Amino acid sequence: MHTPHAHRRLALIDLGTNTFHLLIVEISKTPGEKPLVILRTKAGVRLGEGGISQGIIAPAAYDRALHTLAGFKEEMELHEVTEVRATATSAMRVTKNGPELVRDIFEQTGIQVNVIPGEREAELICQGVRQAVDLGEDAQLIMDIGGGSVEFIIANQHTIFWKQSFEIGAQRLLDKFFPDPSGVFPAEAVEAEQRYLSTVLEPLIEAVRRYHPASLVGASGSFDSLADMQLGRLRTEGELPPCTELALESFQTSYRQLLSGNHEQRKALPGILPMRADMLVVAAVLIDFVLGITEITRIRTSAYALKEGLLAEMLVV
Template identity: 50%
Template structure:
């Protein structure tokens, strides 16, 4: 039996590939990891279809992924598509096209399933304990919130409020003006009412940010303090002090595109979306009075892997 797995997370903004191997003891050894700014939602997210250029970028990336997977000899390939593909009018046609060109069978997962898999990934990172936490995973298309502890999920929901969608709606000037920040927060306040109700019931005290934006916020914050330990790649679990988040956040709001790009730790593929995402993090911390921020570099694809390994036992 081949013990090499390839996991692909086809996000609205970024495609991730992880090739990993399971040894006799059931321990995982990552062989290869990459992320590519495919921007599947660009030019189409607001009108609900994948644009032709975006589709081309996706196919090229997946062909490259397929070569890498074959080079490593991974026989089990799982590819998950999320918000952009599940909401696109041409999502089904896109999935067929991918299979035709790459022999990769894409699973289009709904928001509730996405949230559940993110929980498994985050739990595997070791950031959860007995305290009630709120996991927040900010994608380009959707944002997942999960209220949980290390034992169980109490409540979960996916909202189509990802950073690309927020950007299309609120990012009309750069640097972002105060009225756009206020407008985004008012919009989140209205759209996240189900989360507000759940918070009143389950009373989370910790915010756990999952991958993406949160990894970048941690990278920027660490480099500001002269800590270069994350340059080799983020650890599975990190802590981001609330005041450190706000230092980075305020700085991002003041800067324009080029100034943000010059910030040590910034990734070009997040340089604009991170502004909208950071405002959403600020909103959540403030609104729900969360006292600490932890970060998991594990998310959806690690959750899929965890589930696969459980089913083999």
């Protein structure tokens, strides 16, 4: 017999193009009390690998997704979750068989996945980041590099001034500019990516001119990895502080190391998840490009993003 909880146990699932995240929290009946984190975990699913640039989820990635969600379901049962919120982003938004995967997930796990548009994704990311980083009164540039899409938000602690989602995530950039991931990323590939970004990111360049963001706040995996590289070791999901200052010199050193090595050397860098070794190269080129167009010198990373934004929104209701 279960004794009924005096609490709601809520699972928040973020099905990203690279990584699936699961956050389980207990929400107290006492108003104003902060939710208690029961479990925070993630799995590298790489849903976009081998297909996102063709508009499909490849069979191996499809299977990894179902396998991962079966595991999440076990965790949810183990921790007696009473409510679930699952959102999916770029890979499921744009692929032909995304809807089929949503159906299979529901049939196999009972988890109902809500596929959200890029604008909504940007909004939730901003909400999540605000829980981790005090944005203050000045406009800041928030950036979340996913596998499928990249969100940019210019906001302060109260207001979103501008936001846009671009389908230029790390898996897509890898497919486009890095056909041989075993080798070094050549200078001409860096230049090609930068030229491409200067065209695609014209709306961002305009917005930056208009709002002059004071600093960069990076959410999601690539920024966590760069913060780990600065520290010189890989941290678990539970170890990440909500906010880390990423020194500009540290970013520049990491960027040089990433560009100079081949795949094996990149994998061996302290603080790197093997799955991110190549994606981090194209992501770092993107970050460097953004630093160039904004002349920003202060970078902070936020361990919170979309799922924390969902949670914050639900607590307000």
